[in-house]
Amino acid sequence: GQNIDQPTEMTATEGAIVQINCTYQTSGFNGLFWYQQHAGEAPTFLSYNVLDGLEEKGRFSSFLSRSKGYSYLLLKELQMKDSASYLCAVLDSNYQLIWGAGTKLIIKP
Amino acid sequence: DGGITQSPKYLFRKEGQNVTLSCEQNLNHDAMYWYRQDPGQGLRLIYYSQIVNDFQKGDIAEGYSVSREKKESFPLTVTSAQKNPTAFYLCATTGGDVPEQYFGPGTRLTVT
Numbered sequence: 205g206q207n208i209d210q211p212t213e214m215t216a217t218e219g220a221i222v223q224i225n226c227t228y229q230t231s232g233f234n235g236l237f238w239y240q241q242h243a244g245e246a247p248t249f250l251s252y253n254v255l256d257g258l259e260e261k262g263r264f265s266s267f268l269s270r271s272k273g274y275s276y277l278l279l280k281e282l283q284m285k286d287s288a289s290y291l292c293a294v295l296d297s298n299y300q301l302i303w304g305a306g307t308k309l310i311i312k313p
Numbered sequence: 314d315g316g317i318t319q320s321p322k323y324l325f326r327k328e329g330q331n332v333t334l335s336c337e338q339n340l341n342h343d344a345m346y347w348y349r350q351d352p353g354q355g356l357r358l359i360y361y362s363q364i365v366n367d368f369q370k371g372d373i374a375e376g377y378s379v380s381r382e383k384k385e386s387f388p389l390t391v392t393s394a395q396k397n398p399t400a401f402y403l404c405a406t407t408g409g410d411v412p413e414q415y416f417g418p419g420t421r422l423t424v425t
Contacts, residue, residue: 208355235412246403246416247356291355301414303355 206230208304210292215310216282224277224290224307232297238266238277239291241306247291250277279309287311316340317417319404324422326398334389334402334420342408342415345387349373350401362387391422398424 208228216222228236235254239247253259253268253275265278277290289306296302317338326332336345344363348356358371362381376395381387391398401421405414 212353237413244421246419248416249413252413293356295412300358300361301356303357305353305355 206294206296206302208292208294208302210290210304210307212305213308213310215312216279218282218284218311218313220282221278221280222282222309224279224292224309226275226277226292226304228273228275228292228294228302228304230294230296230302233270234295234297234299236266236268236275237293237295237301238264238275239293241289241291243288250290282311284311284313317404317406317415319402319417319420322418322420324420326422326424328424329393330424331393332391332398332422332424334391334404334422336387336389336404336417337385338387338404338406338417339385340406340408340415341384342406343384344407345381346405346407346414347371347377347379347387347389348403348405350403356403359389391424398422 210226238250240250241247251266258267263280268275289308291306292304293301320335346361347359350356357373359377360379362368365384368379368381378390403419404417407414
């Protein structure tokens with residue numbers, strides 16, 4: 205079966221750095237996405253990785269290792285507004301998105 | 314302004330009634346999707362459509378129906394056969410050169 209694993213919840217301090225991990229086992233791979241979802245709202249796109257390595261976009265970076273079935277989202281200089289759920293999703297061989305359950309990130313002052 | 318609209322934002326229905334959720338887009342995207350999200354869970358695919366007049370079942374299609382008569386519109390009907398219809402419903406599209414899905418604001422359906 206297809207499976208994506210992320211930690212259920214993480215807590216970090218304002219101004220700090222946090223890394224949210226995602227491991228996946230899917231039938232085929234055509235890219236990995238990270239989305240941010242605030243409570244009660246729709247997910248918004250953060251990043252897309254299809255090749256191994258690190259993609260940096262402002263305070264957010266995303267890393268992919270296809271051989272290990274592993275990705276992480278790195279958030280720097282955390283702000284209170286970063287409190288949200290972070291969803292990892294993989295595009296499988298049929299170009300369907302397989303979603304993880306999401307990681308709820310709690311930022312403390 | 315291009316985007317995806319879903320209405321209404323909140324919807325309340327009595328058990329045994331069918332209800333239709335709307336999804337409209339003016340992004341000129343070919344593919345449209347319906348997801349369901351329950352608390353603490355990821356998104357689960359209900360139906361998707363790659364082209365007008367064609368759609369495919371997702372992982373949890375039972376108790377739902379869709380139509381795609383126009384490129385811009387992909388309404389979802391939650392029928393009385395759906396055992397646990399209370400959930401957050403999200404519509405999404407993809408198209409063009411970018412692979413990511415764009416989401417509408419969602420409809421929170423409560424059935425009592």
